Amino acid sequence: MKGAALTAPFFCPRCPRLRGKMAAMSLIILDTCVNCDVCEPVCPNKAISLGEVYYEINPDLCTECVGHFDVPQCVEVCPVECIPGDPDRVESREQLMLKYEHLMAKAAS
Ligand code: SF4
């Protein structure tokens, strides 16, 4: 789903008030992305790449940085705060950790 089509409520992973209280989820880049390039290199899962128009996140690779960092690295560096959680990809912290372990096992094989 492109960010431009995102109409459902989403949560900002940057908000400490909500952290740990809401379901985790992979993240999505909205069409307000300015293609500044700073998020792609900080992603530990190589989940971010330049799409046809702006950067995109592969939800199959995004663990919300679970397993690597306490906070999503892309959200930390994005200058325009265009990376919310994707309400269509709600996953528990346990599911994100399982995804992380699967990715690590795949990388090691
Ligand atoms: Fe990559 Fe972490 Fe951002 Fe997901 S939250 S796209 S794993 S940097």
Ligand code: SF4
């Ligand atoms: Fe787009 Fe934000 Fe990534 Fe820059 S950091 S490329 S504005 S999503």
